[in-house]
Amino acid sequence: MASHLPPGSSAQSHQLETAGTVSDTHYAGPKGLMRWLLTTNHKEIGTLYLLFSLSMFFIGGLFAMVVRAELFQPGLQLIQPEFFNQMTTMHGLIMVFGAVMPAFVGLANWMIPLQIGAPDMALPRLNNFSFWLLPVAFTMLLATLFMPGGAPNFGWTFYAPLSTTYAPPSTTFFIFSLHMAGISSILGAINIIATILNLRTPGMRMMDMPLFVWTWLITAFLLIAVMPVLAGVITMMLLDIHFGTSFFNAAGGGDPVLFQHLFWFFGHPEVYIMILPAFGIVSVILPTFARKPLFGYASMVYATAAIAILSFLVWAHHMFVVGLPLAAELFFMYSTMLISVPTGVKVFNWITTLFRGSLTFEPPMLFALAFVVLFTIGGFSGLMLAISPADFQYHDTYFVVAHFHYVLVPGAVFAIMAAVYYWLPKWTGHYPHLRLSQWHFWLSVIGVNLTFFPMHFAGLAGMPRRIPDYALQFADFNMVTSIGGFLFGLSQLLFVLVVVLCIRGGNKAPAKAWEGAEDLEWTVASPAPLHTFETPPDFTPHRH
Amino acid sequence: MRIRYVWPTTLGCLGLPQSVLAIDWNMPVGVTDVSREIHSLHMIIFWICVAIGVVVFGALFYSVFRYRRSRGARAASFHEHTTVEVIWTLIPTLILVAMAIPATATLKKMYDASAADLDVMITGQQWRWRYSYLGEDLALTSNLATPRSEVTGESPKSDNYLLEVDEPLVLPVDRKVRLLLTSDDVIHSWWVPDLAVKQDAVPGFVNENWVRINEPGIYRGQCAELCGRDHAFMPVVVKAVEPERFETWLAERKEAAAQAALGVDREWALDELMKRGEQVYGSICASCHQPDGQGSPPAFPALAGNQTMLNDVDYHIETVVNGVSGSAMPAFRNTLNAVEMAAVITYERNAWGNETGDAIQPARIAELLDAP
Numbered sequence: 001m002a003s004h005l006p007p008g009s010s011a012q013s014h015q016l017e018t019a020g021t022v023s024d025t026h027y028a029g030p031k032g033l034m035r036w037l038l039t040t041n042h043k044e045i046g047t048l049y050l051l052f053s054l055s056m057f058f059i060g061g062l063f064a065m066v067v068r069a070e071l072f073q074p075g076l077q078l079i080q081p082e083f084f085n086q087m088t089t090m091h092g093l094i095m096v097f098g099a100v101m102p103a104f105v106g107l108a109n110w111m112i113p114l115q116i117g118a119p120d121m122a123l124p125r126l127n128n129f130s131f132w133l134l135p136v137a138f139t140m141l142l143a144t145l146f147m148p149g150g151a152p153n154f155g156w157t158f159y160a161p162l163s164t165t166y167a168p169p170s171t172t173f174f175i176f177s178l179h180m181a182g183i184s185s186i187l188g189a190i191n192i193i194a195t196i197l198n199l200r201t202p203g204m205r206m207m208d209m210p211l212f213v214w215t216w217l218i219t220a221f222l223l224i225a226v227m228p229v230l231a232g233v234i235t236m237m238l239l240d241i242h243f244g245t246s247f248f249n250a251a252g253g254g255d256p257v258l259f260q261h262l263f264w265f266f267g268h269p270e271v272y273i274m275i276l277p278a279f280g281i282v283s284v285i286l287p288t289f290a291r292k293p294l295f296g297y298a299s300m301v302y303a304t305a306a307i308a309i310l311s312f313l314v315w316a317h318h319m320f321v322v323g324l325p326l327a328a329e330l331f332f333m334y335s336t337m338l339i340s341v342p343t344g345v346k347v348f349n350w351i352t353t354l355f356r357g358s359l360t361f362e363p364p365m366l367f368a369l370a371f372v373v374l375f376t377i378g379g380f381s382g383l384m385l386a387i388s389p390a391d392f393q394y395h396d397t398y399f400v401v402a403h404f405h406y407v408l409v410p411g412a413v414f415a416i417m418a419a420v421y422y423w424l425p426k427w428t429g430h431y432p433h434l435r436l437s438q439w440h441f442w443l444s445v446i447g448v449n450l451t452f453f454p455m456h457f458a459g460l461a462g463m464p465r466r467i468p469d470y471a472l473q474f475a476d477f478n479m480v481t482s483i484g485g486f487l488f489g490l491s492q493l494l495f496v497l498v499v500v501l502c503i504r505g506g507n508k509a510p511a512k513a514w515e516g517a518e519d520l521e522w523t524v525a526s527p528a529p530l531h532t533f534e535t536p537p538d539f540t541p542h543r544h
Numbered sequence: 545m546r547i548r549y550v551w552p553t554t555l556g557c558l559g560l561p562q563s564v565l566a567i568d569w570n571m572p573v574g575v576t577d578v579s580r581e582i583h584s585l586h587m588i589i590f591w592i593c594v595a596i597g598v599v600v601f602g603a604l605f606y607s608v609f610r611y612r613r614s615r616g617a618r619a620a621s622f623h624e625h626t627t628v629e630v631i632w633t634l635i636p637t638l639i640l641v642a643m644a645i646p647a648t649a650t651l652k653k654m655y656d657a658s659a660a661d662l663d664v665m666i667t668g669q670q671w672r673w674r675y676s677y678l679g680e681d682l683a684l685t686s687n688l689a690t691p692r693s694e695v696t697g698e699s700p701k702s703d704n705y706l707l708e709v710d711e712p713l714v715l716p717v718d719r720k721v722r723l724l725l726t727s728d729d730v731i732h733s734w735w736v737p738d739l740a741v742k743q744d745a746v747p748g749f750v751n752e753n754w755v756r757i758n759e760p761g762i763y764r765g766q767c768a769e770l771c772g773r774d775h776a777f778m779p780v781v782v783k784a785v786e787p788e789r790f791e792t793w794l795a796e797r798k799e800a801a802a803q804a805a806l807g808v809d810r811e812w813a814l815d816e817l818m819k820r821g822e823q824v825y826g827s828i829c830a831s832c833h834q835p836d837g838q839g840s841p842p843a844f845p846a847l848a849g850n851q852t853m854l855n856d857v858d859y860h861i862e863t864v865v866n867g868v869s870g871s872a873m874p875a876f877r878n879t880l881n882a883v884e885m886a887a888v889i890t891y892e893r894n895a896w897g898n899e900t901g902d903a904i905q906p907a908r909i910a911e912l913l914d915a916p
Contacts, residue, residue: 074706081773081775153772154770165729166872250749254748257746294623296623323744323751347600348629348632357607359617360614376600383593388651389650390586392582461571464735464766466770
């Protein structure tokens with residue numbers, strides 16, 4: 001098909017020559033810093049996003065280390081409760097908005113055009129703008145640590161009125177930086193939708209797109225739907241703080257619970273924003289290393305869409321003990337339980353993809369397999385939390401902390417690492433160092449479980465979250481968790497080492513770096529030249 | 545599912561002290577019918593997850609070991625199977641329906657707070673709980689009793705470290721007690737695991753829950769919702785006693801409260817007020833304004849050398865009695881009695897180098913409290 005296309009663009013036939021191509025010669029933009037400030041190239045912007053995310057991952061990680069050091073044993077040893085609260089808050093905000101979300105946007109920038117055969121993102125200048133909003137936003141957020149009264153200290157969920165009437169003065173800066181991060185996300189999402197809907201190579205139907213593209217398309221719609229809600233709720237906070245309104249101030253006739261409804265109407269889809277692209281990554285990696293097509297492609301797409309739609313109907317399961325009427329408790333319990341059905345379908349499909357494959361265990365595959373197992377454990381505790389009567393015991397304990405860290409760290413973060421290992425050969429032209437990658441993987445797996453598994457027990461035994469000091473019966477769990485946390489934190493330095501070594505050298509990777517890889521990105525040279533697919537590649541659907 | 549002994553032994557071998565070894569791994573069964581039901585729901589859903597986990601992870605690890613290329617596995621090419629996909633959508637759905645039925649029944653029970661024998665109003669305040677026995681004219685303030693020196697490590701930690709209070713909530717067993725929860729400032733959450741009650745205390749709203757305790761005993765819990773700096777330091781302690789003992793206790797406490805409120809009318813000496821005020825300051829005010837009166841600005845202003853306060857007695861009294869709207873300073877008119885407020889105001893005006901010499905008389909505060 002698509003034989004009317006210009007010659008030299010065939011994806012299926014020759015690889016090294018297509019390699020992208022012709023075009024490096026006519027590139028003569030600015031050099032040095034200005035090159036990165038002004039770039040509109042999807043690969044460079046993708047790189048910027050990924051580097052930004054990596055640095056935020058370490059800053060947020062550093063805050064987590066401070067928290068774990070204080071919680072190593074009972075009593076107040078290192079820091080005071082005020083600063084502890086700032087650390088937990090900043091850790092959450094930085095990891096969610098600074099590390100995980102930008103990492104996925106970075107991967108989208110790099111890989112979506114390559115996977116759909118597009119020359120770049122549809123809106124390149126907007127792309128530049130949405131990236132450069134982020135360093136500004138997060139510099140401002142981090143600057144609050146040095147302001148009088150300290151940084152935000154009300155948890156990443158910033159419940160009013162703790163975050164309004166009782167908040168430190170730096171809250172205004174927090175609101176502004178979240179606005180900027182939100183605008184960045186919305187613009188990024190618009191760009192991704194425009195790219196996917198308009199720039200697919202001729203012949204690629206929606207149901208031919210790699211799962212990573214599909215999950216990002218759905219994620220982008222989620223972002224556009226809910227980021228404005230976040231913007232609304234933080235604007236209401238701003239009005240309460242500075243302009244005398246009483247949206248969330250009961251003394252003025254307002255309702256603190258309204259804040260939670262609005263926040264979680266954003267917050268729950270936000271949770272899926274952080275996991276759906278991870279589903280896509282795993283759905284791309286498992287078939288590659290099983291050398292077998294993804295099982296149930298169509299049901300994967302439908303399950304992702306179902307999860308996205310359901311995500312708008314479950315928000316109040318975060319609020320089971322806030323005093324909801326019985327009917328609301330029942331509705332949100334049932335709808336939340338329902339989410340485990342499409343999620344289960346995905347897990348079953350992944351495992352069936354492995355069944356009767358021909359498996360090898362390169363680093364991306366290791367991370368993807370760990371994702372399937374550990375994310376599922378997070379899914380189990382999620383199902384337990386959905387049972388509203390039991391949630392009266394689980395709510396706001398370390399059981400919840402264990403749950404969401406299982407879905408976000410060995411869930412989202414492992415998927416991001418799997419993606420980095422998977423696509424590093426395409427980005428740098430070299431394979432990552434095998435031994436070091438394996439060390440990084442195994443230390444991470446051990447560290448992550450040592451950190452987060454004991455949290456289940458601490459929570460069930462009665463330890464509330466967000467406390468700088470705790471009763472003696474929680475001491476053992478916390479010591480194990482802290483040791484695991486330090487191990488996990490330190491082993492991420494290996495990750496940086498692997499990435500740096502891979503950029504500087506290593507075994508050369510061919511265009512098709514992985515034997516079982518099928519998608520269009522593997523038809524361009526490794527490393528991918530700055531400009532690819534200036535003419536659309538020929539595309540033949542290969543599996544459905 | 546209480547594995548109380550295996551793990552402690554292991555840890556014991558590692559040389560950890562005995563006092564930390566009696567650890568719980570699981571949700572407590574608790575001492576109410578509701579807590580038992582919740583515990584069994586928790587165990588059912590836990591075992592369902594274990595069963596699914598065995599099947600799912602079994603299939604995964606089987607595939608990972610059986611179909612390795614290094615063992616010569618050749619990939620099949622199948623990629624869909626409608627029947628299988630329908631089955632594994634339907635079976636989880638059925639399991640969920642089966643789970644939802646008992647969960648719904650328990651939830652309905654938890655929401656029926658009608659026909660209570662006793663009503664207790666629970667008010668959260670940064671960072672203590674206040675308990676009012678409605679219709680009995682008795683209110684208690686419950687503060688953390690763990691000394692600061694245990695927190696900072698200057699003295700050894702007692703067994704109930706951070707889970708002990710000066711004034712527990714005393715409740716009768718075998719009586720249905722309705723709990724009404726609200727807050728003076730931010731959102732708190734009143735939680736006692738053994739009673740399976742966790743309910744947010746939201747400012748401006750009154751939430752409802754209930755408890756019927758089956759066994760006398762002391763049950764400990766904590767505030768569960770982040771409520772600011774000392775969130776970790778506002779425990780909940782419930783002391784459940786036989787109904788007859790509860791009646792006796794109630795009568796005694798009401799008598800004692802009446803005694804304490806006496807003396808409003810007489811003239812108090814500065815020394816007397818200072819002595820009483822120091823106690824009140826230590827248990828109520830010091831957590832924010834600090835024992836040395838230096839506060840922690842900007843949220844909690846210093847009282848030592850605070851000219852606005854020292855130059856204007858009325859402002860000082862007004863602030864303590866009615867609080868400062870829109871700030872972290874609560875109104876103490878319902879928490880402290882006239883004598884206590886007079887004493888603490890006197891103390892603040894004469895401690896840490898503040899030397900006004902003012903002796904604020906309880907009568908002056910009582911007048912303010914009686915005013916409409």
